[in-house]
Every structure is written in C-alpha cells, then in structure tokens.
C-alpha cells in the first residue's frame with residue numbers, strides 16, 4: 001500500500017480488521033467464500049448464492065459519495081448481507097449518519113458468522129470502545145436476520161429498517177432479474193424518505209420501477225472492479 005493510500009485509509013479500519021480476525025480482512029473474502037461454498041454444495045443451491053464481498057475501502061468511498069449532502073440519520077440495509085462486511089463497515093464508517101445497520105441473509109452459515117462478529121466484537125468491544133472515546137456519539141445498533149428477501153412478506157423489523165432507510169444496498173452481481181424486480185417493488189412501497197438511495201452492484205434496478213439511476217461509479221469488490229449503480233425514487 002502506498003503512503004498516499006495509507007493516508008486515505010479511514011479511521012476505523014484497524015477496528016474492522018480486528019473484528020474479522022486478520023490483517024487482510026479488508027480485501028479477503030476467503031472465510032465467507034468457504035462457508036458459502038460448503039453450504040451451497042450441501043443444500044444444492046443455485047448460482048444466485050455465489051459469494052463475494054464489498055471491501056471496507058469501497059464502502060468508504062461509496063458512503064462518502066452518496067451521503068455527502070445528507071443531514072438525515074436513518075438506517076442502512078444490506079439485502080444478502082453475508083458475513084456482515086457491508087453492515088459493519090457502514091456502522092464504523094458513518095456512525096453519525098446511521099441509527100441502525102441491518103442485513104438479511106439466506107445462508108445459515110454466513111448469517112451465524114455475522115451474528116458471532118456482532119456478539120463477540122461489535123457489541124462487547126468495538127461499540128463500547130468508540131462510545132467511550134467519543135462520548136457524544138451513539139453507535140448504530142445492528143440488526144441481522146436470516147431470511148429470504150424473495151418472500152412476499154418481510155419481517156416487521158426488516159420492513160421498519162427499510163422504511164427508515166437512508167441507504168439500501170444489494171451486492172447484486174449474481175442476482176437474477178426477478179430478484180431485482182422484487183427488491184425494487186417492495187422497497188419502493190416501504191421507503192418513507194425521498195432522499196433514500198438504493199445501491200446495486202453490476203446490475204441496475206428495473207427501469208419499470210420508481211427507482212431511477214442518479215450515479216454510476218466504478219469500484220473494487222473482493223473479486224474485482226465493477227459498475228455500482230446509485231438510484232433514487234422518482235418524485
């Protein structure tokens with residue numbers, strides 16, 4: 001890493017790496033990929049469940065970009081949250097912008113891993129440490145649920161988080177059209193704020209939905225560079 005890149009490194013990256021237990025946690029998706037592969041083989045699941053992760057650095061760039069004009073404190077929601085890297089990055093990178101950071105994940109092993117990170121690290125060590133250091137700061141709560149976002153009814157807690165969202169996120173590279181269309185439809189009816197953004201990876205939300213692209217960025221994921229779409233609801 002160059003000196004310049006080090007300088008760009010956001011403040012809580014060490015904390016994040018310590019939660020995931022290794023120095024290269026920022027860019028390595030090995031743990032999640034192995035868990036996902038084993039469960040996919042055991043349950044004979046399709047390619048929509050193929051795993052990959054957003055990096056902490058990419059989340060830093062993305063959140064700074066989409067929240068630059070926002071003064072509102074709302075929730076962050078990740079559809080298909082894996083081991084929780086987007087959920088915990090959002091909480092550590094923009095604690096004053098998010099009340100809650102939430103994720104819904106279908107795979108049991110990935111969901112369990114994310115819950116372990118929340119219980120062993122975030123709740124007991126990281127959150128108290130940061131709040132002790134910055135007494136005026138209330139760190140976001142973490143909500144993780146094991147669910148299938150293709151379901152027609154979402155849990156009350158997930159629906160509430162979406163309704164209050166500032167940022168919705170789907171690392172959707174392997175999602176098919178029907179999944180994106182379902183996500184677009186349910187969220188457009190639930191979201192209560194017109195400033196909410198919905199970020200998708202590699203594929204845009206269907207143009208027939210009320211979500212319209214306002215930005216396109218080229219960013220790195222654990223598996224390589226790709227286009228990231230930022231949408232807002234049409235007024």
Ligand SMILES: C[S@@+](CC[C@H](N)C(=O)[O-])C[C@H]1O[C@@H](n2cnc3c(N)ncnc32)[C@H](O)[C@@H]1O
Pocket residue numbers: 048049050051052053054078079080081082083084085086104105106107110147148149150171172173
């Ligand atoms: C590319 S991974 C992204 C993980 C995490 N969001 C990140 O960026 O680091 C996509 C995740 O979506 C999950 N997924 C796929 N279809 C899903 C569904 N219908 N409901 C919930 N999770 C789903 C997969 O199991 C996988 O963990």
